[in-house]
Amino acid sequence: VTVTSHDVARLAGVSQPTVSRALRADGQVSARTRARVHAAAEQLGYVPSERGRMLATRATRQIAVVANIDNALYPQLMAPLHATFLSHGWRTVLLAQRDDESVGDERLIDGSVDGAILTTTALGAKLPEQLRRRGVPFVELNRTAGTVESDRVLAHNEAGGRAAAELLAAGGHRRIAAIFGPTETSSSQEREAGFRAGLRDNGVRLTPDRTRRGWFSEPDGRRAMHDLLSTKTRPTAVFCVSDMVAAGAMNALAEHGLSAPDDIAVVGFDDLAIAGWPVLSLTTVRVDFAAMAARAAELLIARIADPDTPYVHDRFPVELVRRRSHGG
Amino acid sequence: VTVTSHDVARLAGVSQPTVSRALRADGQVSARTRARVHAAAEQLGYVPSERGRMLATRATRQIAVVANIDNALYPQLMAPLHATFLSHGWRTVLLAQRDDESVGDERLIDGSVDGAILTTTALGAKLPEQLRRRGVPFVELNRTAGTVESDRVLAHNEAGGRAAAELLAAGGHRRIAAIFGPTETSSSQEREAGFRAGLRDNGVRLTPDRTRRGWFSEPDGRRAMHDLLSTKTRPTAVFCVSDMVAAGAMNALAEHGLSAPDDIAVVGFDDLAIAGWPVLSLTTVRVDFAAMAARAAELLIARIADPDTPYVHDRFPVELVRRRSHGG
Numbered sequence: 001v002t003v004t005s006h007d008v009a010r011l012a013g014v015s016q017p018t019v020s021r022a023l024r025a026d027g028q029v030s031a032r033t034r035a036r037v038h039a040a041a042e043q044l045g046y047v048p049s050e051r052g053r054m055l056a057t058r059a060t061r062q063i064a065v066v067a068n069i070d071n072a073l074y075p076q077l078m079a080p081l082h083a084t085f086l087s088h089g090w091r092t093v094l095l096a097q098r099d100d101e102s103v104g105d106e107r108l109i110d111g112s113v114d115g116a117i118l119t120t121t122a123l124g125a126k127l128p129e130q131l132r133r134r135g136v137p138f139v140e141l142n143r144t145a146g147t148v149e150s151d152r153v154l155a156h157n158e159a160g161g162r163a164a165a166e167l168l169a170a171g172g173h174r175r176i177a178a179i180f181g182p183t184e185t186s187s188s189q190e191r192e193a194g195f196r197a198g199l200r201d202n203g204v205r206l207t208p209d210r211t212r213r214g215w216f217s218e219p220d221g222r223r224a225m226h227d228l229l230s231t232k233t234r235p236t237a238v239f240c241v242s243d244m245v246a247a248g249a250m251n252a253l254a255e256h257g258l259s260a261p262d263d264i265a266v267v268g269f270d271d272l273a274i275a276g277w278p279v280l281s282l283t284t285v286r287v288d289f290a291a292m293a294a295r296a297a298e299l300l301i302a303r304i305a306d307p308d309t310p311y312v313h314d315r316f317p318v319e320l321v322r323r324r325s326h327g328g
Numbered sequence: 329v330t331v332t333s334h335d336v337a338r339l340a341g342v343s344q345p346t347v348s349r350a351l352r353a354d355g356q357v358s359a360r361t362r363a364r365v366h367a368a369a370e371q372l373g374y375v376p377s378e379r380g381r382m383l384a385t386r387a388t389r390q391i392a393v394v395a396n397i398d399n400a401l402y403p404q405l406m407a408p409l410h411a412t413f414l415s416h417g418w419r420t421v422l423l424a425q426r427d428d429e430s431v432g433d434e435r436l437i438d439g440s441v442d443g444a445i446l447t448t449t450a451l452g453a454k455l456p457e458q459l460r461r462r463g464v465p466f467v468e469l470n471r472t473a474g475t476v477e478s479d480r481v482l483a484h485n486e487a488g489g490r491a492a493a494e495l496l497a498a499g500g501h502r503r504i505a506a507i508f509g510p511t512e513t514s515s516s517q518e519r520e521a522g523f524r525a526g527l528r529d530n531g532v533r534l535t536p537d538r539t540r541r542g543w544f545s546e547p548d549g550r551r552a553m554h555d556l557l558s559t560k561t562r563p564t565a566v567f568c569v570s571d572m573v574a575a576g577a578m579n580a581l582a583e584h585g586l587s588a589p590d591d592i593a594v595v596g597f598d599d600l601a602i603a604g605w606p607v608l609s610l611t612t613v614r615v616d617f618a619a620m621a622a623r624a625a626e627l628l629i630a631r632i633a634d635p636d637t638p639y640v641h642d643r644f645p646v647e648l649v650r651r652r653s654h655g656g
Contacts, residue, residue, distance in 0.1 A: 254606035
């Protein structure tokens, strides 16, 4: 038999809402009542995870996921988020956001969701601050705004960028180009910083005329690669901020009758399913998005259960996956 | 501190119920009062509680989309559905379903959604019947269960299959193979029926040993193509039920050191973005999923507004897109 907050309330001689408030350390509850509730909870073996479920059943049991439907990562993140929340009895509402627009904040703070997973947050974005002020629990997944202290589940993007740089430098490449992502996302910035540091440490210069920048998309990668191919001295290798950008780069090569790695080496980042397609055979940096998303869901559930738990910053390791496109 | 409707009422000098009515544009409130309430709400930064609004209007203003996150079509359908519903003031809740499992029906019929878009319905599925019995408005998009009369937005799949058959027959192919989809989906059945009819009318036989079947996925397409390549007399052309299946087929060719159209012609169906990638350059049948999804959303909104409006069956035209993979 599961112990409920009603059992705790009965034993402590208080109302059920008071139990909830006492266990969330609400200031409206006196220290004496809080102590009585805690004692009753302990006596009945009313454990913290149980407590979270209790609070949740009184709420809407709905989690908002702020995500960009156009981004190739979206299904990779959404599926495990959805599955994890569902297994804990939560529904998932999608709040779609394009990279260049702000989310309808109102729907996050009007009390209709118990918490939010933010996957599109730009550096310096105001949304995390707004949510904090309104008391809406949230977890930053894959990107962070870096504005307020928060639970964050990110990849070791810098290490991945560095590994890509070392691979290309070790392959003897000296005329290396890069197609970086938007400066306003932490994931892109970190990948760029790691790649630059890796080249620097290996004595390879990344010149501005071999640097391009765009969104994490195939068309932007294709455009950037066409541009790089039009320069006087073509690069011998190109690092791409994401696999979709790398796919665009390889498509641009195909349009010029060229291919990777025979003409130009290409390295991506993410390890989407397409990277493993034999027609691309893309060397890339694997990010375990499924594990990251599941972890973010669990952190949010814990945060909803206990708003005072210390913030967690999780960095998931990445792994270089050598296929054909880097030239070995 | 959270601003409540009571704070707005105090500042505007009206009662709390008047605030609620004014903010939902109730005709009983004068324009002048409404303006005053809006000014007070704005001044205080008041966001109406969704739960309160739900109680007040007795409508959840929430639409469920039953979709398969693993399916490549999902983002194609979800983005326009989401945008169309949002522009009419509806939220979208995702009810994820894998092809081989039934959706949590409970969440559709417990009164928490105003209607549903069904995109994963298998032939003969019971869900449409259950929704009808419970009075939950729904629209079938891309697939139909065919069990109860309903609003349906489907593609001219049969015409598309026929066009693919005619293209390959006109190209002189006689040893033609097909990788069909699951028999339990209407879209797959219709594409197959059209392709078979098109071959028949052109005097080409489709033999059972050149027929394979799987899900609408790259791995299933790849597996089927490997299998076809192991047969005694290889086909000279392969029709694939979807672009992801065709990508799988082309990946299998690449693994054998072969390519389309030089060794075997390949034709897909859907015209996903990947079909246009130069590394694939896939000849395919274009389906206008964005227009279909927007139409389905509009039909559902109309159905919610008037449950007695006659049912609409919409078939969207498809278009053969000739790229490189069919061999011209």
